[in-house]
Amino acid sequence: MTDRRALFFLGASLVVALLIPLTDDEFRFVPIGLALVYAVLAIASFLDHRSRQSMAEEEDRHSR
Amino acid sequence: MELAGVVFVVGIALVFDFVNGFHDAANSIATVVSTRVLSPRLAVAWAAFFNFVAFLVFGTAVAATIASGVIDPQALSIGVIFAGLIGAIAWNLITFYLGLPSSSSHALVGGMAGAAVAKSGFEVLIGEGIRTIGVFIILSPLLGLALGMILMVGLQWAVHRYQKVDRVNRFFRRGQLVSAAAFSLGHGGNDAQKTMGVILAVLVGAGHLPVGSDVPLWVVLSAHTAIGLGTLTGGWRIVKTMGSRITRLQPVGGVAAESAAAATLFFTSFAGIPVSTTHTITGAIVGVGASRRLSAVRWGVAGRVVWAWILTIPGAWIIAAATYAVIATVQ
Numbered sequence: 462m463t464d465r466r467a468l469f470f471l472g473a474s475l476v477v478a479l480l481i482p483l484t485d486d487e488f489r490f491v492p493i494g495l496a497l498v499y500a501v502l503a504i505a506s507f508l509d510h511r512s513r514q515s516m517a518e519e520e521d522r523h524s525r
Numbered sequence: 526m527e528l529a530g531v532v533f534v535v536g537i538a539l540v541f542d543f544v545n546g547f548h549d550a551a552n553s554i555a556t557v558v559s560t561r562v563l564s565p566r567l568a569v570a571w572a573a574f575f576n577f578v579a580f581l582v583f584g585t586a587v588a589a590t591i592a593s594g595v596i597d598p599q600a601l602s603i604g605v606i607f608a609g610l611i612g613a614i615a616w617n618l619i620t621f622y623l624g625l626p627s628s629s630s631h632a633l634v635g636g637m638a639g640a641a642v643a644k645s646g647f648e649v650l651i652g653e654g655i656r657t658i659g660v661f662i663i664l665s666p667l668l669g670l671a672l673g674m675i676l677m678v679g680l681q682w683a684v685h686r687y688q689k690v691d692r693v694n695r696f697f698r699r700g701q702l703v704s705a706a707a708f709s710l711g712h713g714g715n716d717a718q719k720t721m722g723v724i725l726a727v728l729v730g731a732g733h734l735p736v737g738s739d740v741p742l743w744v745v746l747s748a749h750t751a752i753g754l755g756t757l758t759g760g761w762r763i764v765k766t767m768g769s770r771i772t773r774l775q776p777v778g779g780v781a782a783e784s785a786a787a788a789t790l791f792f793t794s795f796a797g798i799p800v801s802t803t804h805t806i807t808g809a810i811v812g813v814g815a816s817r818r819l820s821a822v823r824w825g826v827a828g829r830v831v832w833a834w835i836l837t838i839p840g841a842w843i844i845a846a847a848t849y850a851v852i853a854t855v856q
Binding site for chain 2: 492
């Protein structure tokens with residue numbers, strides 16, 4: 462099963478990154494920082510999802 | 526005659542501010558009421574007080590943006606501002622009826638722009654101001670969402686080893702008083718300033734103040750009084766009817782969502798960027814829900830916010846332009 466949360470954060474990161482050139486220089490740090498935060502959240506969510514999946518598989522193997 | 530027109534339009538602007546407080550009060554106190562930290566009556570008084578005292582904290586940067594950063598001040602006549610306000614108020618009433626979580630701020634910008642363009646064409650729009658507002662329409666809920674999620678995860682991590690759950694809950698229930706106060710402060714600061722901007726534009730447009738003037742103190746006080754009274758009057762009724770429909774947040778979630786939204790509003794108010802308080806708190810609540818799992822979020826609400834993003838500015842624009850066309854024909 463795909464990690465929908467990671468995909469959502471990745472999408473948000475891309476949307477925010479697209480806004481960087483449209484933002485005034487004075488406030489450009491906001492979309493830059495936010496795009497990075499969403500990228501980190503996407504990676505963290507993906508890793509969390511993968512570790513939960515492998516733990517579930519491990520438990521499944523033990524129960525058999 | 527012109528003075529009567531100025532007084533009338535200033536009155537309409539204050540009505541807009543009152544309705545804003547009336548409409549948005551539930552945003553700032555819904556979580557405090559649903560977690561039974563305060564009774565609805567006390568929660569409304571708490572929010573109204575912090576709406577009012579926001580003038581002591583924030584400057585008038587948002588007011589300056591509304592008055593002179595979006596539309597060329599030379600194009601702002603009393604008729605244009607009146608038509609803009611009618612566009613914003615009418616759009617708010619239509620979306621209230623349809624249940625769309627629209628932004629009063631975006632409606633105001635759309636209405637003013639629509640009326641000004643109907644009078645003098647697209648060249649009166651200030652590209653930089655419009656672009657900044659447009660960018661932050663999308664950024665502010667996403668900023669609230671990210672902050673809400675990070676705060677929620679951080680707070681849960683901070684207390685996850687603590688065994689005394691009752692004590693933790695009691696701590697966060699008290700913490701909600703502070704976070705709700707901070708959100709109400711941000712709401713009062715950002716939203717009351719929009720009305721100040723409109724009144725400043727009326728006074729400049731009618732020649733009572735020179736272009737580039739600061740916001741007079743009476744305008745600051747009357748705008749904060751109107752939004753505070755709106756909260757005090759409407760918030761009570763809205764919370765009473767919403768009581769059973771509020772999503773039950775844990776106190777820790779309430780603290781995270783309100784603090785995240787307050788931080789976003791504080792930043793944008795100091796930076797002079799008008800943003801939607803409704804969309805900001807919605808983003809923060811989505812962030813708190815998404816810290817558990819995506820299915821914990823009521824995506825229908827988030828979807829309606831996206832529709833409100835797309836429709837509000839054009840909707841208020843069209844109504845304001847039509848209103849200005851009627852005014853111009855009558856004149």
